[in-house]
Amino acid sequence: MIKIENLGKSYGPRTLWSGLDFTVQRGQLLALVGPSGSGKSTLLNCLGLLDSPSTGAIHHEGKDITGFGPGAARRYRRDVLGYLFQNYALIENATVAANLEVAMKPRRKRGGSPTVADALKRVGLDGREKEQVHRLSGGEQQRVALARLIVKEPALVLADEPTGALDHENTTLVVDILRTMSDDGCAVVIATHNDAVRDRCDTVLTVGSATEPGPVKNKEHA
Numbered sequence: 059m060i061k062i063e064n065l066g067k068s069y070g071p072r073t074l075w076s077g078l079d080f081t082v083q084r085g086q087l088l089a090l091v092g093p094s095g096s097g098k099s100t101l102l103n104c105l106g107l108l109d110s111p112s113t114g115a116i117h118h119e120g121k122d123i124t125g126f127g128p129g130a131a132r133r134y135r136r137d138v139l140g141y142l143f144q145n146y147a148l149i150e151n152a153t154v155a156a157n158l159e160v161a162m163k164p165r166r167k168r169g170g171s172p173t174v175a176d177a178l179k180r181v182g183l184d185g186r187e188k189e190q191v192h193r194l195s196g197g198e199q200q201r202v203a204l205a206r207l208i209v210k211e212p213a214l215v216l217a218d219e220p221t222g223a224l225d226h227e228n229t230t231l232v233v234d235i236l237r238t239m240s241d242d243g244c245a246v247v248i249a250t251h252n253d254a255v256r257d258r259c260d261t262v263l264t265v266g267s268a269t270e271p272g273p274v275k276n277k278e279h280a
């Protein structure tokens with residue numbers, strides 16, 4: 059679904075990564091790993107059309123999206139992408155339900171799509187619709203962000219260190235839900251420093267290494 063060709067990113071004389079070639083298919087979980095500053099977030103931002111690569115192209119369903127203007131990029135983010143961040147990126151002064159409804163708004167509601175109540179149940183927050191987000195714990199806030207992804211039903215999820223601030227139990231829940239979303243046909247890219255998260259992905263891409271060896275299949279999933 060996403061095909062990356064000869065992608066490179068430099069800031070002045072500094073090259074973060076170059077010659078990246080990989081694909082991310084529906085049903086696939088790809089881990090982006092590499093040392094701090096190697097450019098994992100920058101690569102996610104390029105995939106989300108929030109930043110531009112210096113060289114190469116990104117294709118989505120066969121279409122080169124690298125040259126999208128602001129309007130097309132906005133529609134792509136709205137219709138195709140879902141994000142998950144370490145700091146949750148929720149509207150803190152709103153209720154749990156309001157945070158989920160924002161993600162549902164741009165689309166017409168399709169029959170069979172998960173409701174707010176369905177999504178909250180799947181993340182273990184059933185009946186918490188009316189609570190204010192800023193009163194929730196960090197783990198609960200990340201579960202609201204996950205529920206927001208569930209109702210949005212994106213084709214591609216970009217997750218930037220989504221378990222960085224979570225305990226073991228919440229980390230497991232985040233990866234479980236992302237795995238279920240991928241099994242349901244979504245493609246997922248996760249930048250992570252967490253070895254346990256990396257080991258649960260199908261493929262691992264190390265960015266920022268001198269030779270850019272390309273993605274490697276995880277033994278467990280090979």
Ligand SMILES: Nc1ncnc2c1ncn2[C@@H]1O[C@H](COP(=O)(O)OP(=O)(O)OP(=O)(O)O)[C@@H](O)[C@H]1O
Pocket residue numbers: 069074092093094095096097098099100101249
């Ligand atoms: N606009 C910019 N101009 C110059 N350098 C930049 C710019 N944006 C990011 N960088 C640099 O690019 C490098 C890669 O940053 P990025 O956040 O992508 O790394 P990362 O691998 O995600 O790091 P971490 O694991 O610590 O989150 C950093 O050294 C950063 O300072």
